[in-house]
Amino acid sequence: MLRNTALSCGLIIGLGALPLQAGPLVQMQTSAGNLEIELFEEQAPKTVANFLQYVDEGYYDGTIFHRVIPGFMIQGGGFTQDMQKKDTRAPIENESGNGLSNLAGTLSMARTSAPHSATAQFFINSVDNPRLDARGSQHGYAVFGRVSKGMDVVSTISSTPTTVRPPHRDVPQTPIVILGIQPVTAPMQAPQQQDTGAQ
Numbered sequence: 001m002l003r004n005t006a007l008s009c010g011l012i013i014g015l016g017a018l019p020l021q022a023g024p025l026v027q028m029q030t031s032a033g034n035l036e037i038e039l040f041e042e043q044a045p046k047t048v049a050n051f052l053q054y055v056d057e058g059y060y061d062g063t064i065f066h067r068v069i070p071g072f073m074i075q076g077g078g079f080t081q082d083m084q085k086k087d088t089r090a091p092i093e094n095e096s097g098n099g100l101s102n103l104a105g106t107l108s109m110a111r112t113s114a115p116h117s118a119t120a121q122f123f124i125n126s127v128d129n130p131r132l133d134a135r136g137s138q139h140g141y142a143v144f145g146r147v148s149k150g151m152d153v154v155s156t157i158s159s160t161p162t163t164v165r166p167p168h169r170d171v172p173q174t175p176i177v178i179l180g181i182q183p184v185t186a187p188m189q190a191p192q193q194q195d196t197g198a199q
Contacts, residue, residue: 063178
C-alpha cells in the first residue's frame with residue numbers, strides 16, 4: 001500500500017509541469033485493473049484524434065501489453081494474445097515537439113526509428129523518461145495523455161514476470177489483456193433546488 005501511495009505522490013509531483021486543463025477522459029479496462037487516462041487534445045490534437053478513432057473502432061479490445069520493462073515503461077495496443085500483430089491505419093505525424101515531457105504516468109506513442117511511423121501502439125512511462133523527449137530538431141516520442149487514476153495498476157503490470165517469445169523480448173508470461181477502452185462521460189450534476197423560504 002505504501003508503494004502505491006508513493007507512486008501516486010510521485011505522479012502528482014512529476015506532472016507539475018504538465019497542463020492542468022481538463023481534456024477528454026477514457027477508461028482502459030485491463031486484466032490487471034482499470035486505468036483512467038486524460039488526453040491532451042490541445043497539445044497533441046492529431047495524436048489524440050488518431051487514438052480516439054482506434055478506441056471508437058474497438059481496435060484495442062483484446063490486445064495486450066506485449067512489452068514490459070521494469071523501471072522504464074509498459075507498451076501495448078498492437079498485438080493479440082497469440083502475438084499476432086494487428087493491421088493499422090497509415091502512420092501519423094509526430095507531435096513530440098508539443099512541450100510535454102515523458103514523465104511517470106504519461107501516455108506516449110510508440111514508433112520505430114522513423115520519426116513519423118506511429119500508428120496504434122502506445123506506452124505508459126512508469127518512471128520519468130526525459131531522454132525520450134524531442135531535442136531541438138530531433139523528434140522524440142509524442143506525449144498525448146496521462147494516467148489520472150490507476151498508477152497502482154501500472155505498477156502491477158510493470159512488475160509482472162516477462163519472457164522471450166522470439167523475436168519479441170520482455171513479453172509478460174501471463175498476458176496482460178486490454179479488455180476495452182471507452183470514453184468517460186462526466187457525471188451530471190444534480191440541479192440545485194431553489195430556496196423558497198418554506199419551512
